[in-house]
Structure formats: structure tokens, C-alpha cells
Amino acid sequence: MRYLIIGNSAAGVTAAEAIRKIDTKGEITIVSDEPYPAYSRIFITNVLAGKARPENILMRPPGFYEEFQIKAVLGQKVVQIDPANHEAYLEKGAVLTFDRLLLATGASPQLPSVPGSGLRGITGMRTLADALEVAKRIEDTPGLPVVVVGGGLVSLKVTEALIGRGGEATLIVKSPQVLSQMLDERAAGIIQRRMADAGVTIRLGCDLRAYEGEGELEAVYLEDGQEIAARLAIVAKGVRPNLELAQGAGLHVNQGIVVNPYQETSREGIYAAGDVAEAYDPVRQQGSVNAMWPNAVFQGEAAGLNMAGQRVACRPGTRVNAASFLGLQAASVGRVRPLDGDEEEVVVNREGYYHKLVFREEFLVGAVIVGDIRSIGHYRWLIAEQKPAHFLRRELGRKIYNFSAYRLQVAPWCREA
């Protein structure tokens, strides 16, 4: 059996390992347009910050590809796939053949098309190459004015990295708060204050209108007419799945490549996983792309097992978002804001510690934490399993700080989680 995996990251590498668990003899080829062995994309901002070197963020130890008998074709882009003839064509002319194909092509930054967007000095932050290039630019030009566009996880990590290098940054956020998908306004406020204390200028509720410059970026204009001097704009306003290969091959594509619970696409023998795949989300009751690392790993594993002949459904988990910014930990799961009517929230808000639970009757439907986030896994479990959780209201009301430890006393059945 010949397995071809396009994409050498969370989904692709996990799929290759899963295949090898079952098929010890089949030929596995991983191809990537990035030149590096697989690395942890989520840590590229550590490289940008100067806290890690590329070799420190590798996903697997040296020798991984040899140990798993994987042929790695790196630094080469696949430009077309031909499902009927079981072939994939590389930009440099070579042809790869397959019996089973996995599209684990991930996603790319969504760059807003405002006037001036072709100027030099505007970049996304998705690859190790992006991080190395920006780090070099900042090293070469101390005091370079930088704007970071976007209020999500990646922009905050980029901003933290810039501050960590001793630089300054202005953060431009369209929403009235940072991390609007992950946190409510009070929790976001704690993060915003921490960032402001660290010297970040945050412009909330204001989008980018245009870039300005002669060939090179010199300034950005905001919708309110304000001009901000900037020689570098790092844009992190979400991602778009890399769908070109799937579209060219006539696969069923929506927001992402549409897959069933076995990660199968509309074409037999072709699978998709990770940021490029759109799977059914039982919470939203519709197909959705979950562009997060754990999802890529779960889907990659299911894809690999199915490619190698098992029949294993990828069970969509309740999504937990967790991150750390400037030493503050934040996490959320389920509903961040209660729906009007039949949902209500219980909040404990103290300095450096924020804990909010969202209930529908006696059931937990969401949680937001800033501070000690250890309880988030238990909340996720309570939400996923829909166990009665009314006892939590009482305990939160008592402002208990080490909530995880206390929870085991009041709800011993949680130990099974």
C-alpha cells in the first residue's frame, strides 16, 4: 500500500504514526512545501521572541522519519492531484503516486485586502520562516515601529514576543475586546490591563482602513482616521484553509474540505484532517473548521487509522481554548456568554483571578477562567457529559480558590473523568 500525506505538521505527522501502528510495511511519503522537519507551529512565537531556536521546537526527535520508515519530501509544493490516476504533481516536475492520500495542508493567514496591501513590510505569522524573517528584521533595525493587526490568540502571542525582545508594539483590534471568541469582556479586560502595563498600546473597536508607503510600509490608517507610523505590520486576523488541491480535484469543499467522521472526503481513498478539514460540530449542529492543534492531532490519528484499514470515527470533543499571555493563564470551554432567556452566569472576579460559569438549569454549558485554569478539564467533562453541576454555583459563591481540589470532595464521581 502506498500512502501519500501532503502536509508535514500536526495532522500529517500524527496520521503517519497511526498508519505505522497498523501497517508496518506500506510505503509512507510525507511531502511539504516547508523545508524543515515537522515543528510545533504553536511555538514559532518563542523563536520570534528569541527564547527558542528552530531545533528547540521540533515536533519529533531527530531520526524520526528513518525510525518510522517515512520518506520525507521537504521544501516541495504539490501543485495538483489527479484522483483518477492516483498521482500528485510537484512544482519541480516530479510525480508521486498513491493508493491512499491524506490532505493535511492546513491553513494560511487571512490578509485583509485594503489599499496598500502589496507593500513590503506586511506579513502573516504562520511559519517558522515568518518568525525567523521578522526576528531578523527587528534585530537589524532596533526601534522599528511595529503594528500587530488582530485580537486573537496568534496576535497576542506575537505581541508578547515583540515585548519580550524589548520592542514596542501597537495592537489593532476590530472587536471591542481582545480574544472575543475565547473570553468574555471582563476576562479580556484582565489580559488587556496586563498588556497595557507591559507597554503595549491597544486600539480596540477600530479596524484597519489602509496601508501607506512608497514600496515599503510607512504607516497604517485606521477606520477612525488615525494614522500610526509602522515599518512592519504583522497580520493575524484568522486563517483560511488551503483548499486549492481539493478544489482542483473536484472534492466536496465548503469552508474546508468536507469530511465524514472517518476523515473521508467525497472521493474514495482521499482523506483530509486538521485545519483544512470541515467536520460536523455537534455543538453548532453544522459543519465547521476547528483550526486548533489538538483537533489536528485527533483528526490526523483517525485519518491514519482509517487509511490503514481500521474503521475508527473521530469523536469531536468539546473545544477547550487555553493559552498564557505575559504570565497570565486564560482558558474557556463551551459557551463564553450566556444566551438570553434560559442561561445564566455565576462569576467570581478578584484581582488576577476570574472564574465564570454559564448554566442552563442545573447543567454547565460554558466556563471562562483567568488565573488558575486547572479546573477547565473538569468543566469540559461536565459540559460534554451533561452531568448535573448545580453544586458548582454554591462553591463558586464561596469564592474557593483551589477549586480543583475542592471539586473532588463535592463531586467524587468526577474522579472517573
Ligand SMILES: Cc1cc2nc3c(=O)[nH]c(=O)nc-3n(C[C@H](O)[C@H](O)[C@H](O)COP(=O)(O)OP(=O)(O)OC[C@H]3O[C@@H](n4cnc5c(N)ncnc54)[C@H](O)[C@@H]3O)c2cc1C
Ligand atoms: C503562532 C501560532 C500560534 C498558535 N497557537 C495555538 C495554540 O496555542 N493552541 C492551538 O490549539 N493552536 C494554535 N495554533 C494553531 C495550530 O498551529 C494549528 O491548528 C495546527 O498547526 C494545524 O495543523 P495542521 O497539520 O492541520 O496544518 P498546518 O500546521 O498548517 O500544516 C500544514 C502544512 O502543509 C503544508 N502545505 C500546504 N499546502 C501544501 C502543498 N500544496 N504542498 C506541500 N505542502 C503543503 C504547509 O506549508 C504546512 O507545512 C497556532 C498557530 C500559530 C501560527
